[in-house]
Amino acid sequence: MPEIERPAPAYQQLVAHLRERIESGALAPGDPLSSAAELAREWGVSRPTAQRAINTLAGEDLVETSPGQVARVKGRPRPLHRTGMDRAISVRRTGRIYGDTGEYARIVVAELTTAEPEVAEALGLEVGAPVIRRLRVTYSRDDKPLSTSTSWFDGALAERAPLLLVPERIPQGTWAYLEEITGQRAIVGRDAIDVRLATDADALALGLTVPAAVKESSTLLRTGDQTVVEFGVSVSGPGRVSVYDYEL
Template sequence: MPEIERPAPAYQQVVTHLREQIDSGALAPGDPLPSATELARDWGVSRPTAQRAINTLAAEKLIETRPGQVARVKGSPKPLHRSGMDRAVATRKTGKIYGDTGEYARIVAAELTEAPADVAEVLGIEPGAQAIRRLRITFSRDDKPLSASTSWYDGALAERAPLLLVPERIVKGSWGYLEEVTGQRAVVGRDAIDVRLATEADALALGLTLPAAVKEASTILRTGDQVVIEYGVSVSGPGRVSVYDYEL
């Protein structure tokens, strides 16, 4: 049974819970939302508070409301662009990098290679030194390519973390696996997002027709003493929404 916690406002906690269910697919397009009366009873809040939560979801265009009818999850929502933060939180909560979203990845490359200058700088190794490169394509539950991402690691980890060089998925995520084998825990993440024109490689990976715009997100995960666990760059095509929830 869900319970209200402090300090977040009660209605916002209800919104967050329902939004997560919609994002994960637990509530699919067309599914009915609990009524304000049902939410008030289940959460132990007033009916106006429950109605405010419903109104908030409607304002965010996640649900459709019509007078005299039950609210329903909005059909054909734009897929979300999931940042490094999203993946990290999913791994912490569920032990799976994709949680229950229905998304999945195919690893198309896993190799030792010379580190480009920008990668070397982030990883704190010499340019041209060996680095581990993992390239994956992420697909939606209906098998559409959503993003192409490349993760980089210090090549010195190859012996201690041999699965990084195997072109197969690591269910807990690469950095979750690294935490397990090295004992180094990622506690700080930084995402930087930009927009640029797609390259031919982007178009091939994501099924785009050029010219097209893509969103490029770079993620750096560090330990408490600033050791870089993973440096990743993800590219996604148009039509994906980036959503960030935060407290002020």
């Protein structure tokens, strides 16, 4: 039975779950969504919360609603540029980032290096301090590069967490691996989004022709006592939609 995780609001977790099923094709165009009453019962939330999730999906143009009728899935949406929140919720609920979308990632760099000012500030370290850098490229089911993402960790973890320095996927996922070793659980995230021109490295990784615009998303993951577990930056090219839920 699905269970609500914190700290993300319940309706956002429903939205992320249903959005992923639509993106993956598990819910095809024309398929009905569960009603608000059914979602409320399944997830153990209030009916208004479930209805709010459905309304959010309708606002994203993923489903269509009619008075007195069940909501139905619309045509296949454009690929999403997943936010840190999307990835975090997916990892916590399923242990996977990509669900059943057919997307996959390859780790292309895993190294011990020195902290540039931005990384040092994010991790609370001195400039030039040792840090672990892991760079991955995410591909679509048809092997097209969609985005790059780089994660930085305190270099002091190198001996305790040697798999961070191996350019391969960590079977249980980076978070679970670090939690097993350190006992520290990431529970709070913050995303910052910007748009800039692609660098030569961006263009090479994503198959872009410069000049081109890219979207950059920086994410900080913290424990309950505000210890930074990971600092990450993801970059995506054109055609990747970002969706954000917010209170009014």
